[in-house]
Amino acid sequence: MAGLASDGSNPDVSLLYDINGLAKAAPPWFDRVMEFTGEYGIVLGLVLVVLGCWWSVRRRGTAADSVSAIAALIWAPLAAGIALLVNIPIRGFVERPRPFRDHEGLDVLVAGKTDYSFVSDHATLAMALAIGIFVAHRRFGFAAIGLALAEGFCRVYMGVHYPTDVVGGLALGTAVALLLAPVALALLTPVVTAVARSRHGGRLVRSRRAAGGPAVAGSIGLPEPSRGAGERDLAA
Template identity: 75%
Template structure:
């Protein structure tokens, strides 16, 4: 049977059956075999660890990272910083949910089978995956949370994006996704977060501000012990920090 390279047919003798089964000239399939091949050479305890990390562990770590970021900006940030950061943190899981909903029709339209269904020699660490492969739900959700964290707080966001990249590697290592499934998930999660962020934050910021101004519920946004002149100021995207010129000291003070 003739092979294909980027959609163009090759002569029947050009690509052998063994080369076809191992990826041939398809970089997506070749990278799948390279990464998934690590699972074959790894000890069983490492495969079990990667299975747990790729299926549950990284997603749990992202949840803990969001909570850690919330705790940090709530206790250390000024009122303006806390409101903006908490609004971004609320947007992160909402964006992940929206991205997963958008992925439902994408999967149904593309109808790409899991790689182990179409190709031999794939080491599958998680059984029972019968739905379509493109795009990866795990990669979509992980990157959406990571990008949402970046909107709220750059340092925590970089850690979240790093975890999302690790999630994508795990999905290919486990043999349940092609690399392009993961890349598509990264693109979808990031696009939803960034494209809808202006509208989402415009709606969420007044809501979070109202919560901050309320009684006990205001502690969800800003701790009573947090000084409005906190030295440790956290960066947020798209939220200006009001400042006035310092009076004779050469330093800038926060606007009252």
Template identity: 70%
Template sequence: MGYTVPEAQGGSNPDVGLLYDINGMAKGAPNWADKAMEFVGEYGILIALGVLMVCAWWSVRKKDDAVPAVAALAWAPLAAGIAVLVNIPIRGFVRRPRPFLDHQGLDVLVKGKTDFSFVSDHTTLAMALGVGLFVANRKYGFLGILLALFEGFSRVYLGVHYPTDVVGGLALGTAVALLLAPLAMMLLTPVVGWVARSRGGWLVRAPGVRTPLVAVPDQPGAVGHRHSDLAA
């Protein structure tokens, strides 16, 4: 059963009503579940996204098109950092207080949150990482986006964000990761290609994985050369 929101507390406001409904789940949950959600919402999902990125990197290194895939993976944390930076002026402009400052009866599971509420940094960061992963690898990216959605849910459950703070974070993280991806790939792919041809090539391509062969038009009798040979 959802938590009944008094009219004086914003019961006619869908955003506030959903806040009380989701946060109300914490009131009926055992203490260990709230503690687990606190860890997951503050640190766990971001750690899981980091592990997911390592798994994706380990996987894409074994493919012929490893260079653009690794470049896309490199873009994911950069996109997350840019998205959080973009959120700084947004928060300062909107200046929305945390929900527990304006609404009574919330079960606030994370203490010490004194900054502004819109947009959610955690959700922005998680979604930018998830979408960045999706650009590099669909399978891992889909899992990353699911984790980002759960991150958003957890922020409302913990009582530190409105649902619209979360929606804003999902939109901001997606916009930065997707809209800047073409420029990022144009800049990062040559850098990753250089790393692939250097002593640190194992970072881009797993040992033993052959580079794709390309035709050489000026030498009809030749079958092809490796990309690394052409670059030399």
């Protein structure tokens, strides 16, 4: 299975040379930026999107929406981890060498890559995170998907993956995050709901300044804390 792309007439190889050729024409400083972006930057960007989504849903959504969204945000990194584990036997079965081992003239921006190429771990991780975020919040999810696609482009630009490695990674991350989401959310939602019931943990799910008041428990169908007689009189 190692010969998925073996000659220049293959569109996969041709696209590899076209995209990686941009690195040859770019100034060295730009290649260093792309190297950092493709190795670490986009993953860090996705982490920031997760944090921004969490901050938004706990302040602006209803309590029930906050519980659902935060359960999905917890699922996002779990999905990424599962997808990377699924990729281990796939890589071992396909045994596709890195493109720079079979093709000369590539501008490889990251040295030391000795593992197999198909499918891309970075693309898999990025898209699994992005789909998990999309399940939690559409607007943040679209931004995350854009970052995941950019990750795939960077991996080819850097000369460490074929385009089909990236496509396979994006597909794998999407499949794991979407197909397992119903089961994962069914398990995670009660956990998040229990956290919302707690005195201090509830702030992780619902901000006190959020619209609709600070009572997280009552608005998600949980019993509200009892009030004293004086408080009841004032409420009346």
